[in-house]
Amino acid sequence: MARLPVYLRSLVELVEEKTATVSSERLAEMAGVNAAKVRKDLSYLGSYGTRGVGYEVEYLLFQMRRELGLTHDWPVVIMGAGNLGQALANYAGFTERGFPVASLIDADPDKVGRSFHGVEVHHVDDLPALARDRKIAIGIIATPASAAQAVADQLLAAGIRSILNFAPAVITVPPEASLRKVDLALELQILSFYQQHPPTGDQPEPETR
Amino acid sequence: MARLPVYLRSLVELVEEKTATVSSERLAEMAGVNAAKVRKDLSYLGSYGTRGVGYEVEYLLFQMRRELGLTHDWPVVIMGAGNLGQALANYAGFTERGFPVASLIDADPDKVGRSFHGVEVHHVDDLPALARDRKIAIGIIATPASAAQAVADQLLAAGIRSILNFAPAVITVPPEASLRKVDLALELQILSFYQQHPPTGDQPEPETR
DNA sequence: TAGTGTGAATTTCTTCACAGCG
DNA sequence: CGCTGTGAAGAAATTCACACTA
Numbered sequence: 001m002a003r004l005p006v007y008l009r010s011l012v013e014l015v016e017e018k019t020a021t022v023s024s025e026r027l028a029e030m031a032g033v034n035a036a037k038v039r040k041d042l043s044y045l046g047s048y049g050t051r052g053v054g055y056e057v058e059y060l061l062f063q064m065r066r067e068l069g070l071t072h073d074w075p076v077v078i079m080g081a082g083n084l085g086q087a088l089a090n091y092a093g094f095t096e097r098g099f100p101v102a103s104l105i106d107a108d109p110d111k112v113g114r115s116f117h118g119v120e121v122h123h124v125d126d127l128p129a130l131a132r133d134r135k136i137a138i139g140i141i142a143t144p145a146s147a148a149q150a151v152a153d154q155l156l157a158a159g160i161r162s163i164l165n166f167a168p169a170v171i172t173v174p175p176e177a178s179l180r181k182v183d184l185a186l187e188l189q190i191l192s193f194y195q196q197h198p199p200t201g202d203q204p205e206p207e208t209r
Numbered sequence: 210m211a212r213l214p215v216y217l218r219s220l221v222e223l224v225e226e227k228t229a230t231v232s233s234e235r236l237a238e239m240a241g242v243n244a245a246k247v248r249k250d251l252s253y254l255g256s257y258g259t260r261g262v263g264y265e266v267e268y269l270l271f272q273m274r275r276e277l278g279l280t281h282d283w284p285v286v287i288m289g290a291g292n293l294g295q296a297l298a299n300y301a302g303f304t305e306r307g308f309p310v311a312s313l314i315d316a317d318p319d320k321v322g323r324s325f326h327g328v329e330v331h332h333v334d335d336l337p338a339l340a341r342d343r344k345i346a347i348g349i350i351a352t353p354a355s356a357a358q359a360v361a362d363q364l365l366a367a368g369i370r371s372i373l374n375f376a377p378a379v380i381t382v383p384p385e386a387s388l389r390k391v392d393l394a395l396e397l398q399i400l401s402f403y404q405q406h407p408p409t410g411d412q413p414e415p416e417t418r
Numbered sequence: 419t420a421g422t423g424t425g426a427a428t429t430t431c432t433t434c435a436c437a438g439c440g
Numbered sequence: 441c442g443c444t445g446t447g448a449a450g451a452a453a454t455t456c457a458c459a460c461t462a
Contacts, residue, residue, distance in 0.1 A: 032379040052421050054422080068402045184391070192283055245435090259443085260445080261442045263443065434448085435447095
């Protein structure tokens, strides 16, 4: 479920403000969804709530971290040390949330060996060794669209089966791999669409729309 | 429909390779979806296909641009001239696809007046005037999570009703506004989840998963 | 009593399958 | 004949509503 991380964020906030217990209604409000949905989603993790009381924040947080596989850090590698790659390497949010950037990868010999924001650039040829030695399980594609599929294949060949694609291109991966995409301009195009059309509706669901 | 921009991208590719006509099947393959879905989606724009032949690429592209409101540029403003804001201001993909960055906005007097990659930083107080004068209809939030809601309210107050939120926080807007969100670390957390769980499945749909 | 957990109802999205047209 | 456009079937996701229990 793609909503679990949103709940996770809410739970972290609740812990910070030292709230011990939370109802599905409160969580729903924080996550911007319907309360029934929260209960359905959480029941999928198991019965961690207490009727008449709610959910124990700390405990639920622990269970959710476990479910999401966030009990340890996941080093990531960023493919492409161009504009976007450098920016992502510098983005503090990754490290903060358990995804340290182990390396930038580029094919350009001029870039290999340099560092951006403390992250060293390695050559594509070193990817398999890097992946193995530094236990990298996630690759981020920040290359031009034209290179995206080839780069994805390189990641897969290096044994990296989780891919986050920032390149504005459709790429395909075998069924045993996971793929997510983020297309920045595409999001703006969707907003442009709603600008054009009656954006009169109910509360826009934070997820889609 | 959030898939239209994906078709748009495919159509642009087809034009570049001088393909005159395309079938729903071919388009589906390029966009990574099912052919029936392509036809349903396109029929929503009107009957622009020719039975037995397919769709005329140029014409469909034109209609789609019109439908998406991409017949002219949409200047955007980026709220927050920190790490992420600067990186986004520098991202060529925005301008290339019709969303030039008109201005960075920050509350910090030290940043106001400076330029990053040719984009000037203005003060929040100037936002309403800027929005009016430069016809800015879309705002991008690249502030820390704690400021996100306040910044969204400032955008709305300045008459900007389309918001793309990069801050890892749930924000709410009135029904007449449009909101999309991109949470970079959240995407990685979803990948972490699938790493933990049997990612054995069919062709992972490019959209979700 | 307040709030979970969950079957059942509803809505939304996807896919099928085929009539109909160029 | 090939491929679109679309009703109808099917699947998935969401929401309702309430029995149940701490």
